[in-house]
Each structure stands twice: as structure tokens, then as C-alpha cells.
Amino acid sequence: MTSLSKKEPAGPLLEIEDLVVEFAGDEETVRAVDGAGYTVAPGETLGVVGESGSGKSVTAMSALGLIKPPGRVVSGRVVFDGSDLRAMPRRELRRLRGGRIAMIFQDPMTALNPVMSVGAQIGEALRLHRPGMSRAKARARAAELLALVGVPGAERRLKQYPHEFSGGMRQRAMIAMAIANDPDLLIADEPTTALDVTVQAQVLDLIRLTRRETGAATVLITHDLGVVAELADRVVVMYAGRVVEHGTVAAIFDSPRHPYTRGLLESLPSLDGEVGDLTPIPGSPPAPGEVAEGCAFAPRCAMVRDRCRVERPELVQSGTRRASACHFHHELAGEETDARA
Amino acid sequence: MTAMPAGAPAEKVSKKPSLEKGPGPGGAPSASPRARAVRRFRRNRLAVAGGAVLGTVVLMSLLAPLIAGDPNAVDLDAVRQGPSGAHWFGTDTSGRDVFARTLYAGRVSLLVGLAAALGAVVVGTLFGAVSGLFGGVVDNVIMRIADIVMSFPTVVVILVLAGIVGPSVTVLIVAIGMTQWPVAGRVVRGVTMSLRDREYIQAAEASGANARWLIRKHIVPAALPPVTVTGTLAVAQAIMLETTASFLGLGVRPPQASWGNMLNDAQNLTLIQTMPWLWIPPGVAIAVTVLAVNFVGDGLRDAVTPGGRT
Amino acid sequence: MAAYVIRRLLVNALVFVLISIGIFVLVRVAPGDPVRMMVDPEQMRGGGAAFIEAKRHELGLDRSVVVQYGNWLSGALHGDFGYSYVANRPVSAVLGERVGPTLQLMGAALVVALVVSVALGVAAAVRRNTAVDYGATVLSLAAVSVPPFFLGIVGIYLFSLKWGVLPSAGMTTPGGGGPVDQLRHLILPGLILAFVTAGPFTRYVRGGLVDELGADYVRTAEAKGASRARVVMRHALRNSLIPLITVVMYQIPQMLAGAVVIEQVFAWPGMGQLAVSSIGQHDYPVIVGFALYVAVLVLLCNLIADVLYAVVDPRVSLR
Numbered sequence: 001m002t003s004l005s006k007k008e009p010a011g012p013l014l015e016i017e018d019l020v021v022e023f024a025g026d027e028e029t030v031r032a033v034d035g036a037g038y039t040v041a042p043g044e045t046l047g048v049v050g051e052s053g054s055g056k057s058v059t060a061m062s063a064l065g066l067i068k069p070p071g072r073v074v075s076g077r078v079v080f081d082g083s084d085l086r087a088m089p090r091r092e093l094r095r096l097r098g099g100r101i102a103m104i105f106q107d108p109m110t111a112l113n114p115v116m117s118v119g120a121q122i123g124e125a126l127r128l129h130r131p132g133m134s135r136a137k138a139r140a141r142a143a144e145l146l147a148l149v150g151v152p153g154a155e156r157r158l159k160q161y162p163h164e165f166s167g168g169m170r171q172r173a174m175i176a177m178a179i180a181n182d183p184d185l186l187i188a189d190e191p192t193t194a195l196d197v198t199v200q201a202q203v204l205d206l207i208r209l210t211r212r213e214t215g216a217a218t219v220l221i222t223h224d225l226g227v228v229a230e231l232a233d234r235v236v237v238m239y240a241g242r243v244v245e246h247g248t249v250a251a252i253f254d255s256p257r258h259p260y261t262r263g264l265l266e267s268l269p270s271l272d273g274e275v276g277d278l279t280p281i282p283g284s285p286p287a288p289g290e291v292a293e294g295c296a297f298a299p300r301c302a303m304v305r306d307r308c309r310v311e312r313p314e315l316v317q318s319g320t321r322r323a324s325a326c327h328f329h330h331e332l333a334g335e336e337t338d339a340r341a
Numbered sequence: 342m343t344a345m346p347a348g349a350p351a352e353k354v355s356k357k358p359s360l361e362k363g364p365g366p367g368g369a370p371s372a373s374p375r376a377r378a379v380r381r382f383r384r385n386r387l388a389v390a391g392g393a394v395l396g397t398v399v400l401m402s403l404l405a406p407l408i409a410g411d412p413n414a415v416d417l418d419a420v421r422q423g424p425s426g427a428h429w430f431g432t433d434t435s436g437r438d439v440f441a442r443t444l445y446a447g448r449v450s451l452l453v454g455l456a457a458a459l460g461a462v463v464v465g466t467l468f469g470a471v472s473g474l475f476g477g478v479v480d481n482v483i484m485r486i487a488d489i490v491m492s493f494p495t496v497v498v499i500l501v502l503a504g505i506v507g508p509s510v511t512v513l514i515v516a517i518g519m520t521q522w523p524v525a526g527r528v529v530r531g532v533t534m535s536l537r538d539r540e541y542i543q544a545a546e547a548s549g550a551n552a553r554w555l556i557r558k559h560i561v562p563a564a565l566p567p568v569t570v571t572g573t574l575a576v577a578q579a580i581m582l583e584t585t586a587s588f589l590g591l592g593v594r595p596p597q598a599s600w601g602n603m604l605n606d607a608q609n610l611t612l613i614q615t616m617p618w619l620w621i622p623p624g625v626a627i628a629v630t631v632l633a634v635n636f637v638g639d640g641l642r643d644a645v646t647p648g649g650r651t
Numbered sequence: 652m653a654a655y656v657i658r659r660l661l662v663n664a665l666v667f668v669l670i671s672i673g674i675f676v677l678v679r680v681a682p683g684d685p686v687r688m689m690v691d692p693e694q695m696r697g698g699g700a701a702f703i704e705a706k707r708h709e710l711g712l713d714r715s716v717v718v719q720y721g722n723w724l725s726g727a728l729h730g731d732f733g734y735s736y737v738a739n740r741p742v743s744a745v746l747g748e749r750v751g752p753t754l755q756l757m758g759a760a761l762v763v764a765l766v767v768s769v770a771l772g773v774a775a776a777v778r779r780n781t782a783v784d785y786g787a788t789v790l791s792l793a794a795v796s797v798p799p800f801f802l803g804i805v806g807i808y809l810f811s812l813k814w815g816v817l818p819s820a821g822m823t824t825p826g827g828g829g830p831v832d833q834l835r836h837l838i839l840p841g842l843i844l845a846f847v848t849a850g851p852f853t854r855y856v857r858g859g860l861v862d863e864l865g866a867d868y869v870r871t872a873e874a875k876g877a878s879r880a881r882v883v884m885r886h887a888l889r890n891s892l893i894p895l896i897t898v899v900m901y902q903i904p905q906m907l908a909g910a911v912v913i914e915q916v917f918a919w920p921g922m923g924q925l926a927v928s929s930i931g932q933h934d935y936p937v938i939v940g941f942a943l944y945v946a947v948l949v950l951l952c953n954l955i956a957d958v959l960y961a962v963v964d965p966r967v968s969l970r
Contacts, residue, residue: 027377064874098876105874110867113886114966115893124885125875161965177875387789489666492901492953496908497945504930504938505677581798585912588800589927604800608916610819613804614812624801632796639792 011082012039013217014063014185019076021058021067032058034241037076040185045211045218047232047249049225049264051285055241056221060187063219064101065093081184099129102178102216104207106190108170112162118173119158122146125180145176148213149206168199172206179210186216192227204231225264229253237261240286240296243315247322257324257332259301295327303328374645378566381644388640394633398626402447409441412598424618431618433606443622446598450627453510453593454580460518461579462572465525466564470556472526473533484530487523495520495582496589503591513592517579525571532564566645573638577631584627600627659957663950670946671727675720678939691734691741732940737932742940746922750944752822753914753921757906759837760844765899768849769892772856776864777883787853794850799843799909803916806839820918840917847909848902855898859891866890893964900956904949 021033033055040046050056062073065085078085080101085093097103105111113121122145123138133141139158146154149172162170171191178186188207192200208231211218220232228235229249236246237260245258256262263281283300295301298308307327315325318333326332382388401408416436424431430439472483499516506512536542542559586592587601595602600623607613607620707713726732732742775787811819818824818836828836863869864887872886911923918924922941929937961967 066870066873094876094878096876097874103871103874105867105871107867111871113868113872113890115889115964116886124872124877128876163966174871177871387785489949489953492904492949494905494908494945494949496911497904497942500911500926500930501674501677501938501942501945504926505935506680508930577796581796584798585800585908588798589912589915591927591930601798604798604804607804610807610812613808617808620801620804624798624804627801628793628797631798632792635792635796639788 012079013042013081014040014219015077015079016059016063017077017079019059019062019078020074021055021062022072022074024070024072032071032241033062035076036238036241036243038236038243038246040217040219042184043215043217044234045220045232047228047235048219048221048238049223049228049235050238051223053240053285053287054238056238057189059238060189060219060221063185063187064097064103065090066097066103095129098125098178098183099181100183101185101187102181102183104171104174104178104186104188104191107194108162108167108174109194111174112170114162117159117161118146118165119143122158122173122177122180125177129181141180142176145180146173149173149176149179149210150202151176166199167195168202171195171199171203175203175206175210179214179216182214183216185219186211186214187219187221189221190223191220192224193222207231225253237264242296242325243323244297244325245323246315247319251319251322255333257318257322257329258297258326259303259332260297262332263300263302295325303331378641378644382640385640385643387636388643391633391636391640394629395637398447398630398633399451402444402451405441405444405448409444410438412441412445413437413596414441421616423616430622431616433616433619434612439603439618439622442598442603443600443626446600446603446623447626447630449593449597449599450580450583450601450630453513453583453599454576457514457517457579457583458521458572458575460514461521461575462525462568464518465522465527465571466529466561466568467556468522469526469529469531469564470533470560471552473530474537474552474555474560476534476537480530483526487526490520491523493520496585499582499586499591500589503586508586508591508594510593513583513586517582521575521578524575525568528567528571529560529564532567533560536560536563570638570642570645573634573641577634577638580627580631580634600624655961656954656958659954663954667946667950668724671724671943672720674939674942674946675723678723678935679716727943732943733936735929735934735937737929737934737937742936745937746925746940746944749920749922749925752919753907753910753923755822756837756840756844756914756919756921757903757910759841760848760906760909761899761903763841763845764848764852767845768852769856771849772853773860773883773888775853775857776860777879779861784857787857791850791853794846794848794853798912799847800912800916802843802846803840803913806843807916810839822920840913840919844906844909844913848906851902852895852899855895856891859894860887863887863891893960896959896963897956900952900959903952904945907945907948 015037016039017037018035019033019037020031020035023030023032032053036055036059038046038048038059048056048060058067058071061067062076063078063080063085065088067073073086076086080096085096088096112118116124119139119142122142123135126138126141127133127135130138143154143158146157151157151169151172157165157169162173165173175191186207191207192203195203204227207218207220210216218231220227222228232249234246234248235252237244237252237258239260245252245256245261247257252261253265256265260281267281281300286296286299294307294309294311295304295313298304301308305328311327313325313327315323316329318324318329324332405412414437416432416438418436419428419432420436421434422428422432422436428438428440430443433439433442468483468487472480495517498520499513502512502516503509536559542555545555545559583592584599584601584604587599588605590602590605593599593602595606603623604620607616612619712719730743732746734740735742735745738745771787771790775784778784806817807819810817817839819839822833822836824832824836860883864883866887868890869882869887872882877886907923910921911927913919914921914924915927922944926938926941929935929941
């Protein structure tokens with residue numbers, strides 16, 4: 001994969017290449033990520049979409065070295081701003097976490113420590129990366145951050161515990177924590193999935209705002225194509241631990257060149273409608289660990305051919321700044337031109 | 342303690358049901374749960390070792406008459422003798438063979454332990470099934486009682502009961518059954534509640550099946566694996582309680598030998614110092630047996646708990 | 652908060668009444684003349700059959716069982732448990748002087764057990780499936796498998812008789828002994844009770860911490876850049892210790908069982924030793940008094956457990 005960004009000559013901020021992650025189970029080892037990779041340019045927002053179990057979260061988590069036993073990064077490269085994260089000493093990696101790379105998790109109900117006040121948790125994020133910072137100062141800054149993310153009565157709410165916050169407010173606190181140290185890269189793992197629909201829109205607005213404020217590149221992991229359409233510059237589509245297609249939002253949404261992406265888009269009711277529901281693609285993704293020859297999507301694919309069942313398609317360029325892992329991406333590309341003609 | 346599967350495989354399953362993976366838990370289409378449990382148990386070295394030791398202990402007490410002589414035969418010519426070829430573990434103050442007494446004591450301790458644990462499990466299964474099946478007030482009352490019963494130390498209950506109605510093996514079994522049932526009760530209640538919502542149970546209820554039939558045909562089979570685990574651990578607990586009570590002079594009465602009352606005989610500094618063969622064999626026997634049962638119970642628990650050792 | 656405590660208190664009071672009825676029934680079933688159990692032996696000595704009859708009437712023993720129970724319970728609540736047959740003194744006095752030694756033994760053991768089990772449990776949870784973890788598992792299983800009385804005898808054999816470094820019985824050396832002497836007497840029984848108690852605690856600490864270490868907020872803390880030590884101590888351990896508070900309070904009555912046995916082995920002049928010797932001497936009033944004391948201790952611990960849990964965990968709201 002060559003550099004896909006042209007506005008940043010310095011090269012990508014984050015580069016994940018051929019990542020393989022396995023989870024050692026009781027009976028067998030499950031390969032959750034099987035050679036996935038993507039790049040993120042400084043300041044850009046990358047949407048990573050895929051069903052549950054597609055390995056999209058695990059891939060991003062490896063950027064922070066947060067894969068824990070029984071999970072294990074088997075091979076692959078994870079490079080952040082020129083340095084190899086897999087080879088990095090733990091101390092240095094810790095300095096990156098919550099510093100230059102910050103993370104927002106899916107479920108704000110469980111992602112905050114229930115017995116620590118919200119203020120203390122934001123303060124901790126600050127003080128971990130600024131050893132000289134006094135408690136009082138951290139507190140004042142935490143209040144500022146809470147106010148910034150739109151928590152009313154920030155000063156008073158610092159003392160409160162997560163259970164005294166609503167779901168949306170918790171996610172705001174989570175975002176405050178993430179932007180505390182002005183990160184260069186923000187990884188948001190399903191930031192709105194656990195929230196009510198009305199709150200989802202507010203949190204998305206907030207992410208948009210913080211992105212503008214901090215200028216951080218953002219990896220937005222979601223199963224919701226609507227969110228991607230609204231926020232992302234580029235999209236990576238993952239299926240069964242691999243990247244099946246990537247490209248700009250406009251390109252992918254206009255003319256998907258992988259049957260899976262197509263299916264996803266077709267199952268989307270409308271961009272302004274309800275949350276995109278991915279089930280209308282018949283069948284279900286292979287259980288992790290189910291070793292399949294050929295294309296992993298073949299059993300569910302509408303245009304499957306014999307070749308798909310024996311030969312695994314590689315991710316190849318399909319036009320400018322986009323790639324597809326379908327043997328027949330040319331045909332899909334051809335249809336576009338036909339349709340346009 | 343809640344047993345959570347160690348580390349979620351792949352990524353966290355989303356809250357939305359539509360996105361959940363379809364087929365089977367863990368996606369491992371291997372053998373039956375039972376075969377898998379057996380395999381897991383076999384791989385647990387501590388549990389297998391515990392099983393082997395326990396088997397030996399049981400066999401030795403069963404075959405006691407073949408291996409050793411009369412445990413109550415008094416040999417006044419061989420009093421207070423140390424271990425020798427004739428008396429492997431020496432003799433006690435009345436000239437009785439300590440080896441024979443240790444083996445025969447094992448029969449008593451194992452039997453009382455089994456009976457008491459069985460009592461606790463049966464009572465617990467009944468209360469648990471009733472609690473889970475009927476729910477509501479019945480469930481509330483039973484569980485409250487279980488909480489309170491659990492917080493009373495069994496040894497003290499034995500002590501008070503034995504103190505007032507007089508010590509006996511019956512008192513022992515009743516007291517242990519009375520105070521240890523809530524463990525099994527909770528387990529069975531949980532199983533019952535999860536079963537109650539299943540369709541076939543509802544169908545059975547609709548077709549007029551009564552509670553007794555449900556308990557026998559459905560709840561007991563489903564609860565068997567977890568109850569086996571608690572039952573095994575209850576045996577360890579019961580052996581411990583029996584020996585403790587007998588040690589305090591509140592359990593098995595002399596001259597019948599029990600591991601506990603053999604140690605009671607050694608409650609005297611001179612005997613402790615000069616005749617260690619009197620108290621080491623029964624003490625080691627208790628420790629080894631209870632430890633073995635606990636290892637087996639632990640291994641069983643890990644084997645039947647999905648996700649294994651957490 | 653107050654309403655919650657009062658509600659728990661009422662429930663516990665109800666339970667106490669139920670237990671006391673059970674004990675009362677046992678007392679009535681038990682052999683022995685109730686008059687003898689409740690009247691000062693000094694007075695009894697002078698009186699003949701007429702005196703006993705008069706006392707019977709005075710105590711209401713010729714009235715209905717319900718009245719008898721009421722009298723008995725109100726007496727017990729006022730600290731009147733009758734008279735010890737053996738000591739010829741009020742049961743409350745006989746038992747009262749035994750409470751201190753038992754609490755001292757249990758208290759010392761509890762402190763040691765907590766320190767050891769938290770350290771060991773944390774080490775085992777952090778180094779999961781390593782030698783440390785298996786070692787902790789084996790040790791904690793041994794603690795519930797090796798009978799404390801056997802440990803006591805082994806301890807006496809080695810430390811008192813063979814090496815002569817520690818005393819084998821009592822709380823002090825008769826006729827002498829300062830704080831050092833008392834401490835020396837406490838070491839063996841205290842450590843054995845601590846070992847027995849630390850077994851289950853260690854398993855709770857390990858299990859709780861393992862669960863917490865898998866929690867989402869732990870991942871959040873790691874994503875913030877917190878060190879492993881900080882994640883364990885500041886985040887996960889704090890969460891896992893909250894349920895431990897309840898476990899500890901529930902285990903205190905269970906410790907009493909261990910104390911009964913250990914007091915017996917080491918001739919420790921506590922309640923347990925008194926209870927065991929009272930059984931041998933058929934001193935029913937003392938046994939009944941002991942039973943009531945234990946019931947109160949159990950219920951008190953349950954109550955404290957409920958309240959403490961609510962106080963420590965910010966999620967539990969009592970309003």
C-alpha cells in the first residue's frame with residue numbers, strides 16, 4: 001500500500017500493515033485479524049466499518065498495544081509517526097497512550113471506573129502525561145474540558161461518579177478524557193452505538209467539533225454507515241478479519257467495488273433515516289476461526305463464482321486511491337460506467 | 342463469584358441483537374459438553390492427582406479388613422510402641438494398632454462426610470428447585486433463610502446442638518445438612534430459573550405437569566453438573582466438619598475410631614512429644630483426603646464452567 | 652441512610668427472635684430443671700422443695716410457654732442468661748470474661764489474614780497461570796483442607812516441644828509476662844487462625860481482581876497511559892475490594908469456628924474453650940448463653956456488612 005494522502009507529504013500518521021491477531025482459546029486458536037491494514041493521514045478521519053467480529057476494533061486496538069492475552073499480535077507492522085509500535089519499549093508506548101494517541105470506547109456505562117469520580121478520572125489522564133501538574137491545576141483543567149465537551153455545571157459534576165451521569169454525559173466525559181492531552185490521533189470505537197438515537201447525533205457533533213479543535217486524525221470504528229457518511233473522509237470496509245475495500249467516502253458510497261460493501265449500502269434505509277441495519281445481507285459472517293478457503297464472503301455473495309471458493313482475492317488497486325479485494329471488481333467498476341452511460 | 346470467559350474473543354459483541362453472530366457459542370463445533378468437560382478435567386493436573394489420591398484413600402478404607410487387623414484389639418503387651426514391622430504406625434496407649442485405626446477411621450470419616458454432603462445437596466436441591474420454580478414470595482423467603490443459615494458457622498451449630506441434645510453422628514449429619522444446603526440451593530435455583538423460561542418447560546407446565554415431575558424430569562438432570570461440583574466440595578467441607586467435631590469430642594464416640602477423635606486422644610503435651618505416630622497419621626489423612634476432594638471439586642468446576650479457569 | 656439502617660436492623664431483630672425461639676425450644680427439650688438454670692445457686696442451697704416451687708411461680712414457669720419465652724428473652728436481652736451450674740456465677744459474667752481473649756485472637760488473625768491474602772491474591776491475579784498463581788491456589792486450598800487442630804498440634808510439637816521457642820498454651824505465662832510474653836503466646840494460635848482465614852480470602856481477592864482486570868474501565872485506564880501497577884492498584888483493586896468487605900464481614904462468624912478449635916488446642920481462655928468444656932460438664936445455661944452471643948455476633952456482622960457496603964460503594968444509593 002503506498003501513501004494515499006497527498007496533502008501531507010510527511011507520510012501517514014498511522015500505518016497498519018499485514019496485521020495478524022490471534023486469540024488463544026480453550027480448545028483452539030481463533031484468528032480475529034488476518035492480514036488487515038490501513039493508513040491514516042494526519043488530520044484525516046477514517047471510517048472503519050464492518051460487522052461485529054470483523055476485527056475492526058481489534059485492529060485499531062493493536063495501534064495502542066492494547067491487545068491482551070489470550071489475544072496476541074502474531075505478525076504485522078504498526079507504525080505511528082515513523083516509529084514501530086510493536087518494537088517500542090513499554091514505557092514509551094505508555095507515553096503515547098492517552099498522550100498522542102487517545103481512545104474513546106463504545107460503552108460509556110462500563111468504560112469509566114465506577115468508584116472513581118469523573119473529575120479524578122479526567123485529572124488522572126492529565127497528570128499521567130504531565131508529571132509536574134498539581135492536583136488543583138488538573139482539577140481546574142478537568143472542569144474546563146468538561147465544559148468544553150458540553151457538560152453543564154462542569155465544576156459541580158467533577159465530584160460526581162459515573163453512575164450519576166447519563167449515557168450521553170458519560171460519553172462526553174470520555175471524550176473530555178480523550179482530548180485532555182491534545183492527541184494527534186483519536187480512535188473512537190463505536191462511540192455512539194450504546195447511546196440513544198437523539199444523543200447519538202449530539203455526540204457525533206461533539207466529535208466533529210473536537211476534531212476541528214484539536215486537528216487530530218480520527219479513526220472512527222463503526223457498523224453504522226450513516227455515521228461514516230457524515231463524518232469520515234475515507235472508508236475502510238472489513239470482513240472476517242481482512243480489509244475488503246477502501247477508498248474515499250464519495251467513491252465508496254457512489255460506486256462500491258466489493259459485493260459486501262454493496263450489500264451494506266443496499267441494506268442502509270437512507271442516510272437521514274434510522275441506524276443502518278446490516279442484516280439484509282443473507283447469511284452471517286463466518287465464526288472467527290472457521291477456516292475457509294477462497295473468499296470469506298463467498299458463502300453470502302450474490303455474484304459468487306467457482307473461482308471465489310478456491311482462490312482468496314487479494315486487496316488490489318481499483319482505480320485511483322481505492323482498492324478492492326474482489327476478483328471481479330472490474331465488473332463492478334464496469335457496471336458503474338454502464339450505469340453512467 | 343461470577344465466572345467470566347477470559348478475554349472476549351474477537352471484539353466485543355455489539356448490544357444490537359441484529360449484529361450478533363449466529364451459530365453456536367464460541368463457534369467450536371466439537372464434541373458434547375460432557376466429553377469436553379472430561380477432556381478439560383483430564384488436562385487439569387492437580388485435579389487428576391487429587392482424583393488418584395482420593396481413589397487410593399477410598400480403596401484403602403474399603404479394603405481395611407484385608408490390609409490391617411482389628412482396630413479395637415487391645416494388646417497390653419505392646420502399649421505405646423513406635424512404628425515397627427508388626428505395627429506400621431505403632432500402637433496407642435491401650436496397645437491398639439494405629440495403622441488399623443487410621444484405616445477404619447477413614448471409613449467412618451468418609452461415610453459421615455458423604456452422608457452429610459448428600460443430605461445438604463438433597464435439601465438444597467429441593468429448596469432451590471422450589472425457590473426457582475415458584476419465585477415471588479416463596480423464593481424470597483427461602484433465599485433469606487439461606488443467607489442467614491449460611492452466615493452461621495456450622496461448628497458452632499454442632500457445638501450447641503451436641504451440647505444440648507448430646508453428641509452423636511446423627512446430630513453431626515443433621516447439623517451439617519442443615520447449615521450447608523444453601524450452596525447447592527443457590528445453584529439449583531439459578532438453573533431452575535433459567536430453565537423455567539425455556540419453551541419445553543412452559544409447554545410441559547401447560548400440559549398439566551406437576552412440580553414434582555418437573556423437578557425429577559427436567560430440573561435435576563440440568564442441575565446435575567453444577568450440583569456435582571458443589572456436592573464434591575460439600576464432601577470436603579463435611580469431612581472437615583466431622584473431624585473437627587470428633588476432635589472436640591462432639592462427633593464420633595470412642596472406642597470407634599475417627600480421624601478427629603484419634604487426634605483428640607493426643608491432646609496432651611506428653612503424648613504429642615513422645616508419641617507423634619499417634620497424631621501424625623490421622624492428621625495427614627484428613628489433610629490429604631480433604632485436599633484431594635477439593636482439588637477434584639475445583640477441577641470439576643473448571644471443567645463444567647464454560648470458559649474454564651478464570 | 653438512616654432509614655436503610657433501621658430497616659436492616661428490624662430485619663435482623665426479627666431473625667434474632669426466630670433464632671432465640673429455636674434456642675428456647677432446645678433449652679426446654681434439654682435435660683435439667685429450668686429453675687436450676689435460672690436461680691442463683693446461693694439461694695437454692697437454703698431452700699427446699701417449697702422454695703423451688705415459689706421460685707417456679709416467681710419465674711413464671713407455671714404459666715404458658717409463650718409467657719415463659721417472653722420472660723426468658725427479656726431476661727436474656729437484659730444480660731440475664733441464668734446461672735452457670737459449674738461456676739455458680741451468672742452466665743453473663745462467666746461468658747463476659749471470655750469475650751476479650753476470643754476477640755483478641757480473632758482480631759489479630761484477621762489483620763494478618765487480610766494483609767497476606769490481599770498481597771497473595773493480587774500477585775496471583777496479576778501473574779495469572781504462573782507458578783505464583785498455582786502456588787497461591789494450592790496454599791489457599793491447603794488452608795481450607797488442613798484441619799486447624801492438626802496444624803495446632805504440629806505447631807506445638809515443633810515450636811514448643813522440640814525447639815522450645817514458643818509457649819504451647821494460655822495467654823500469658825502464669826505469674827509473669829509483659830506485652831512480649833503475651834505476643835509470644837499469641838503467635839502460634841494467631842498465625843494458624845490467620846492461615847485458615849486467609850485461604851478463602853485469597854481466592855476472593857484473586858477471583859475478584861481477575862474479573863475486574865477484564866473490565867472495560869481497566870482498558871480505558873490503560874488507554875490513558877496508566878502503568879500496569881497503577882491500573883491494578885488504583886483502578887482494579889479498589890473495585891474488587893468492595894465486595895471483599897462483605898465477604899470479610901460474613902467470614903468473621905466463620906472465624907469463630909476456627910477460634911473454638913484453636914482455643915481448645917492452645918488452652919486459650921476464650922468463649923470457644925468455655926463452650927466446649929461446658930458441654931463436657933453439661934453446663935446448659937452457659938451453652939445457651941454462648942449460642943445467643945454467637946447469634947448476636949452473626950447478625951451484627953451481617954448488618955455491618957450491609958451498611959459498610961453501602962457506604963463504600965458510591966453506586967449504592969440509600970436515599
